[in-house]
Amino acid sequence: xxxxxxxxxxxxxxxxxxxxxxxxxxxxxxxxxxxxxxxxxxxxxxxxxxxxxxxxxxxxxxxxxxxxxxxxxxxxxxxxxxxxxxxxxxxxxxxxxxxxxxxxxxxxxxxxxxxxxxxxxxxxxxxxxxxxxxxxxxxxxxxxxxxxxxxxxxxxxxxxxxxxxxxxxxxxxxx
Amino acid sequence: xxxxxxxxxxxxxxxxxxxxxxxxxxxxxxxxxxxxxxxxxxxxxxxxxxxxxxxxxxxxxxxxxxxxxxxxxxxxxxxxxxxxxxxxxxxxxxxxxxxxxxxxxxxxxxxxxxxxxxxxxxxxxxxxxxxxxxxxxxxxxxxxxxxxxxxxxxxxxxxxxxxxxxxxxxxxxxx
Numbered sequence: 562x563x564x565x566x567x568x569x570x571x572x573x574x575x576x577x578x579x580x581x582x583x584x585x586x587x588x589x590x591x592x593x594x595x596x597x598x599x600x601x602x603x604x605x606x607x608x609x610x611x612x613x614x615x616x617x618x619x620x621x622x623x624x625x626x627x628x629x630x631x632x633x634x635x636x637x638x639x640x641x642x643x644x645x646x647x648x649x650x651x652x653x654x655x656x657x658x659x660x661x662x663x664x665x666x667x668x669x670x671x672x673x674x675x676x677x678x679x680x681x682x683x684x685x686x687x688x689x690x691x692x693x694x695x696x697x698x699x700x701x702x703x704x705x706x707x708x709x710x711x712x713x714x715x716x717x718x719x720x721x722x723x724x725x726x727x728x729x730x731x732x733x734x735x736x
Numbered sequence: 737x738x739x740x741x742x743x744x745x746x747x748x749x750x751x752x753x754x755x756x757x758x759x760x761x762x763x764x765x766x767x768x769x770x771x772x773x774x775x776x777x778x779x780x781x782x783x784x785x786x787x788x789x790x791x792x793x794x795x796x797x798x799x800x801x802x803x804x805x806x807x808x809x810x811x812x813x814x815x816x817x818x819x820x821x822x823x824x825x826x827x828x829x830x831x832x833x834x835x836x837x838x839x840x841x842x843x844x845x846x847x848x849x850x851x852x853x854x855x856x857x858x859x860x861x862x863x864x865x866x867x868x869x870x871x872x873x874x875x876x877x878x879x880x881x882x883x884x885x886x887x888x889x890x891x892x893x894x895x896x897x898x899x900x901x902x903x904x905x906x907x908x909x910x911x
Contacts, residue, residue, distance in 0.1 A: 611801055611803065613830075614850050615799065615838075615848060615849045616799060616832075618845075618846040619844060624791060626786055626910075653910075655788075655910055663790075665898060667792075670793075672792055672793075673791040673792075675788045678911060720841055724841075731838055732849075735801075735828075735830055735853075
């Protein structure tokens, strides 16, 4: 390796992000996709960026956050209606809990915050080849870090059918 | 610069994250703190990691997400009760909107999602010197990207007093 090669590598690396600490984006996508397929939680999903938030009443009674890996976030931000292979969307949920402390500060009962984690962590992984039979998306759920039985996930894809016009993704990016 | 120097720089850079694309973490903290102080929105706050989510009823009627820069996230994750200078916490909020599309998929009326952005974006910036008179925190709010009048922010610090045991931060990290 010559001095010139090293300087060029450094420059190209800085431009493409390949010299970043930790795995580079492309490696991360492949790693996380593979991990979920193997029934393992991606170690960094809690670091992913926010797509949006929601509240479900009824039996769910939760506050939820939908996060995306880099490919998913970029797709949302560019307003594209179809996600590339490697895009992953995660749904986290917590108990919907009234906050006495916040209510006191506001001077009225109005504040609901995230309590304990519930309903596991769910993922949608885009791989148009591997998951062709479920509209290109693989579905996974981890309860306490462990994958749930595949039978539990059979309802995911049919339930997402109504969002076909947006590549079967219900959540809109919160701007 | 010798070959050895370059290789060493590269190695040190890779270890410390200084060779990452975009500004390195320490530079980012200084830049974002300075920008907010100058009345400018940090360009990347929407990329910050999620601290927690909440729902406020009443006049606010919102869904909100609380994000943190790297220093803030690390402090929460380590369970520390005091934030270092440079920590920044952001509050984003959106209209609390009933989702007809989601309700149809769930088969009942239960789903509320983030609509249009509202109430601006609020920041708490820790600088124990500069903001000594307000318990070490500076407060800022941007409506449509523009800073609100300082008079609007006078109530922030007194309102955060009840959370004194957690360095005046109400939000708990959602695990």
